[in-house]
Amino acid sequence: xxxxxxxxxxFQVACQPxxxxxxxxxxxxxTLVGVLPGIGPAGAxxxxxxxxxxxxxxxxxxxxxxxxxxxxxxGSTTSILVNIPGEATSVVTCLDGYxxxxxxxxxxxxxxxxxxxxxxxxxxxxxLMFLVHPLASMxxxxxxxxxxxxxxxxxxLITYLARGSMIKxxxxxxxxxxxxxxxxxxxxxxxxxxxxxxxxxxxxxxIPLVMGLFGISEVLxxxxxxxxxxxxxxxxxxxxxxxxxxKESIMPIVRGxxxxxxxxxxxxxxxxxxxxxxxxxxKKLSKSPEKFGTGAIEGVAGPEAANNAASxxxxxxxxxxxxxxxxxxxxxxxxxxxHGIFPGPLFIKKYPDLFWGTVVSxxxxxxxxxxxxxxxIPLWVQVLKIPYKILFPLILLFCLIGAYSVNNSLFDVTLMxxxxxxxxxxxxxxxxxxxxxxxxxxxxxxxxxFRRSLIISGGSFSIFFHRPIARFALTITLILLLxxxxxxxxxxxxxxx
Amino acid sequence: MSILFIVLSILLCLDSVKMGIGELNNPGPGLMPFSxxxxxxxxxxxxxxxxxxxxxxxxENRFKEVKWGRLLLIIITLIAFTVFLPILGYLLTTFLVMxxxxxxxxxxxxxxxxxxxxxxxxxxYLLFAIALKGFFPEGMLxxx
Numbered sequence: 058x059x060x061x062x063x064x065x066x067x068f069q070v071a072c073q074p075x076x077x078x079x080x081x082x083x084x085x086x087x088t089l090v091g092v093l094p095g096i097g098p099a100g101a102x103x104x105x106x107x108x109x110x111x112x113x114x115x116x117x118x119x120x121x122x123x124x125x126x127x128x129x130x131x132g133s134t135t136s137i138l139v140n141i142p143g144e145a146t147s148v149v150t151c152l153d154g155y156x157x158x159x160x161x162x163x164x165x166x167x168x169x170x171x172x173x174x175x176x177x178x179x180x181x182x183x184x185l186m187f188l189v190h191p192l193a194s195m196x197x198x199x200x201x202x203x204x205x206x207x208x209x210x211x212x213x214l215i216t217y218l219a220r221g222s223m224i225k226x227x228x229x230x231x232x233x234x235x236x237x238x239x240x241x242x243x244x245x246x247x248x249x250x251x252x253x254x255x256x257x258x259x260x261x262x263x264i265p266l267v268m269g270l271f272g273i274s275e276v277l278x279x280x281x282x283x284x285x286x287x288x289x290x291x292x293x294x295x296x297x298x299x300x301x302x303x304k305e306s307i308m309p310i311v312r313g314x315x316x317x318x319x320x321x322x323x324x325x326x327x328x329x330x331x332x333x334x335x336x337x338x339x340k341k342l343s344k345s346p347e348k349f350g351t352g353a354i355e356g357v358a359g360p361e362a363a364n365n366a367a368s369x370x371x372x373x374x375x376x377x378x379x380x381x382x383x384x385x386x387x388x389x390x391x392x393x394x395x396h397g398i399f400p401g402p403l404f405i406k407k408y409p410d411l412f413w414g415t416v417v418s419x420x421x422x423x424x425x426x427x428x429x430x431x432x433x434i435p436l437w438v439q440v441l442k443i444p445y446k447i448l449f450p451l452i453l454l455f456c457l458i459g460a461y462s463v464n465n466s467l468f469d470v471t472l473m474x475x476x477x478x479x480x481x482x483x484x485x486x487x488x489x490x491x492x493x494x495x496x497x498x499x500x501x502x503x504x505x506x507f508r509r510s511l512i513i514s515g516g517s518f519s520i521f522f523h524r525p526i527a528r529f530a531l532t533i534t535l536i537l538l539l540x541x542x543x544x545x546x547x548x549x550x551x552x553x554x
Numbered sequence: 555m556s557i558l559f560i561v562l563s564i565l566l567c568l569d570s571v572k573m574g575i576g577e578l579n580n581p582g583p584g585l586m587p588f589s590x591x592x593x594x595x596x597x598x599x600x601x602x603x604x605x606x607x608x609x610x611x612x613x614e615n616r617f618k619e620v621k622w623g624r625l626l627l628i629i630i631t632l633i634a635f636t637v638f639l640p641i642l643g644y645l646l647t648t649f650l651v652m653x654x655x656x657x658x659x660x661x662x663x664x665x666x667x668x669x670x671x672x673x674x675x676x677x678x679y680l681l682f683a684i685a686l687k688g689f690f691p692e693g694m695l696x697x698x
């Protein structure tokens with residue numbers, strides 16, 4: 058009964074006109090950035106973080122969450138019509154979605170992507186509601202060693218699943234940690250790496266850092282190599298899939314939802330890996346696997362459901378443990394911290410309006426997305442035609458205003474420009490920025506948990522191996538590190554002449 | 555890049571030692587930065603070694619097609635914004651910066667550049683300064 062009372066309370070919060078408005082703004086911007094190449098959800102959330110200062114925390118989180126799951130919907134449109142994934146999560150959708158469009162079946166492809174996303178998004182929100190509570194209750198028994206071990210595991214998983222070199226990803230994670238140490242030490246009030254600059258006493262701000270790394274560097278990357286794209290000239294009609302298409306799609310959607318939801322909970326690239334896994338499973342289970350890659354609707358339905366379900370699952374570790382499993386959740390954690398809110402085991406008890414309001418808004422957001430994505434497809438096609446040369450000055454302007462408006466500080470703007478240049482060179486050199494930002498956000502918590510653990514144990518590292526959860530997480534962390542070291546040594550031996 | 559990170563790791567370690575690493579049962583402010591410095595150093599050396607075995611070819615190609623002139627212009631424009639904002643104020647600085655970005659980087663027709671710069675300045679001012687009550691310098695356009 059308590060559960061239903063909470064859901065009703067969530068509806069009361071989410072259905073307030075101001076929250077409905079921010080939910081709509083969030084899913085609209087999400088779809089927009091999903092469609093637009095050259096700016097992703099991480100960039101969009103970074104750009105809008107400063108705006109969240111001026112609005113209540115519930116509305117802010119509802120809007121930012123909307124951008125995240127909204128971008129999953131939008132990403133499929135470009136995959137199907139342009140053969141360019143709007144987001145990394147929609148890469149697989151290109152394979153069969155674009156082929157369907159070439160055959161004149163763009164309508165059903167877009168339709169099943171939207172319906173599959175809707176079903177998966179809704180089911181994952183239900184899963185989120187059921188799983189967060191028990192996990193948070195369990196986490197109440199966690200101490201600093203458990204939190205430290207889980208954060209280590211999260212960081213290592215992110216780096217292990219990095220698309221490029223794991224060494225580079227690990228370097229970025231350590232660099233992110235190092236950046237988080239700038240400012241006053243929480244235990245001794247010692248000024249670390251501040252170089253007598255008063256603005257650095259509170260540490261490097263999250264907003265200049267992420268806006269520089271994701272906003273400015275994205276523009277610098279794209280301006281060097283402009284995106285060229287050709288929209289397929291095809292008739293988009295018959296958006297509602299027929300009975301046969303539904304029959305072919307429904308089980309892939311259900312399976313994709315399960316895969317996406319559980320992979321989304323795990324730290325790492327759940328939203329990126331789950332569509333790939335869903336595609337592979339559907340191909341394996343299909344009676345005619347040769348159809349895949351030539352326009353099979355199952356190849357669109359499963360992966361699209363998986364990436365949307367993953368976005369719901371990703372909220373679980375953030376809201377129950379306070380540990381963000383991916384970059385988008387790290388940015389949401391940053392937004393919560395801006396309002397002085399720290400997610401963790403007591404989050405639901407302390408901020409029921411925020412938790413239930415956000416979760417229920419995700420139901421409502423999914424309905425809005427369905428409405429936005431089906432009748433408004435022609436509008437998104439027009440959006441696709443906006444040239445990048447019109448967009449990039451606007452992105453830069455939003456970055457400049459955003460970085461300035463937080464503290465009315467030109468120092469923050471300068472810092473953002475510096476991070477933009479740094480981000481550009483790092484990305485060009487093959488470094489991924491997600492581990493850097495995740496480590497930067499987690500850094501203060503990790504340091505605090507690590508030092509507290511050592512103080513509790515009187516300086517003995519055994520504290521991390523006496524407790525079962527910490528032992529389990531650290532053992533997996535060490536195994537992953539060992540595996541990647543072996544891979545590195547093997548590759549060096551192979552490359553040696 | 556790896557060499558820069560090696561230098562950074564050395565600086566990190568040296569500064570951490572100055573701060574005080576402390577004892578294991580009473581860790582000092584330098585313990586975590588020192589550990590990060592050591593880790594960063596090891597990883598950077600490993601990265602450098604993996605590059606020397608695969609050859610420098612890949613690293614050069616990453617920067618081969620970069621349009622340095624455009625990049626430099628954008629960076630200078632961003633820095634100019636921070637310099638001129640307190641002097642010229644938000645409206646004038648933003649308009650000039652946007653006009654330059656529309657006309658100087660990827661040249662547009664004058665009317666497109668003008669209307670783009672005007673509309674983006676006006677709309678962002680209405681959104682951030684009026685609706686969200688943000689504070690922006692008025693500079694020489696101040697009437698107070």
